Amino acid sequence: NAGVTQTPKFRVLKTGQSMTLLCAQDMNHEYMYWYRQDPGMGLRLIHYSVGEGTTAKGEVPDGYNVSRLKKQNFLLGLESAAPSQTSVYFCASSYGRLYNEQFFGPGTRLTVL
Amino acid sequence: QQPVQSPQAVILREGEDAVINCSSSKALYSVHWYRQKHGEAPVFLMILLKGGEQKGHDKISASFNEKKQQSSLYLTASQLSYSGTYFCGSTSGGGGSNYKLTFGKGTLLTVNP
Numbered sequence: 001n002a003g004v005t006q007t008p009k010f011r012v013l014k015t016g017q018s019m020t021l022l023c024a025q026d027m028n029h030e031y032m033y034w035y036r037q038d039p040g041m042g043l044r045l046i047h048y049s050v051g052e053g054t055t056a057k058g059e060v061p062d063g064y065n066v067s068r069l070k071k072q073n074f075l076l077g078l079e080s081a082a083p084s085q086t087s088v089y090f091c092a093s094s095y096g097r098l099y100n101e102q103f104f105g106p107g108t109r110l111t112v113l
Numbered sequence: 114q115q116p117v118q119s120p121q122a123v124i125l126r127e128g129e130d131a132v133i134n135c136s137s138s139k140a141l142y143s144v145h146w147y148r149q150k151h152g153e154a155p156v157f158l159m160i161l162l163k164g165g166e167q168k169g170h171d172k173i174s175a176s177f178n179e180k181k182q183q184s185s186l187y188l189t190a191s192q193l194s195y196s197g198t199y200f201c202g203s204t205s206g207g208g209g210s211n212y213k214l215t216f217g218k219g220t221l222l223t224v225n226p
Contacts, residue, residue, distance in 0.1 A: 031212050042115065042200055042216040043155070050212070059215070090154060099168045100212050101145070104154035 001026050004105035006091050012111045013081045021076040021108050023091030029103075030096040032074040033058075034066060036087040037107075043090065049074055050096065081112045114138055116203045118217035125191050125224045133186045133220045135201030144177055144184040145202040145214060148195075155200060159186070188222070196224045 007022045023032065030051050035043040045058030047066040055066045063085060065077045074093075078085060088109050092102040116137040123131050135144060143162045146169070147155040159169030161177035161184060169175065174187045184203075188195055198221050202214035 035216075040218060042218040043202075043214075044216070045214065048213065058213070094212060096212060098162070098166070099160045101157040101160055101168070102147075102214070103157070106154050 003027065004091055004093055004103050006089075006105040006108050008108060009106065010109050012113065013078075014113050015082060017081050018077070018079050019081065019110075020078075021089055021091075021110075023074045023076070023093075023105055024072055025074075025093040025103070026072065027093060027095075027103065028071070029093035030071075031094045031100070032068065033092045033094075033102065034064070034074065034076045035090045035092065036060065036085075037090060038087050046076065046089075083112045086110060086112045115215055116144075116201055116217040118199075118201055118220050120220060121218075122221040123223070125222070127191060127193060127224055127226055129191055129224075131188045131191060131222060133188070133199050133201075133222070134183065135185070135203070135217055136181070136183045137203050137205070139182065139203075139205040141177075141179065141182050141184075142204045144175075145204075146173070146175060146184075146186050147200045147202065148197045149200065149219075150197040158199075191222075191224045193224050193226065196222055198222070 033048040034046040049068040052071040091105040094102045146158040149155040161167045198219040202216040
């Protein structure tokens with residue numbers, strides 16, 4: 001099993017450009033999440049999904065959109081990138097049952113110039 | 114609101130013990146602990162649920178004081194491999210809401226030979 005994979009691993013954008021980050025999991029997890037990690041801030045939840053076709057806002061959703069058309073995939077979109085969105089983005093997934101431990105992908109390092 | 118972790122950083126010699134604390138101003142349903150090594154993804158260590166249930170690794174122990182809204186992670190006989198940043202994540206509210214985590218800012222643990 002590959003677990004949770006993220007594409008791409010690195011990306012540099014110019015202000016105003018758009019892009020989509022792809023997260024895929026092969027563990028048949030119901031729940032998926034997108035976090036951003038900035039120095040000294042810990043992990044902050046952007047959006048999450050509790051099942052195919054559903055999405056919800058987390059702590060810091062502004063400037064991002066998500067879609068979960070297939071159970072195994074969770075896409076994070078930036079419509080008009082801003083320098084404040086420079087960060088490391090982690091995707092995670094979980095079963096959604098009692099303990100609900102989260103499994104994280106390797107991360108995507110995004111720089112917006 | 115983010116849970117507060119203490120200490121922010123700790124340096125140990127191999128074989129020494131450490132305690133990392135996590136406290137919240139909100140009533141907690143669960144506390145999750147993750148470790149992240151530099152440049153890597155966070156990895157699950159432990160989950161503690163309100164009511165006493167818990168799941169985690171054999172060599173890691175933790176406590177959850179519901180009344181004080183606090184959790185502590187106990188690292189005994191530390192090894193070099195324990196080095197990394199430790200994050201607690203908390204969920205609050207009832208109804209089995211054990212998936213929408215709010216993470217603390219992390220505790221950097223360095224174990225030296």
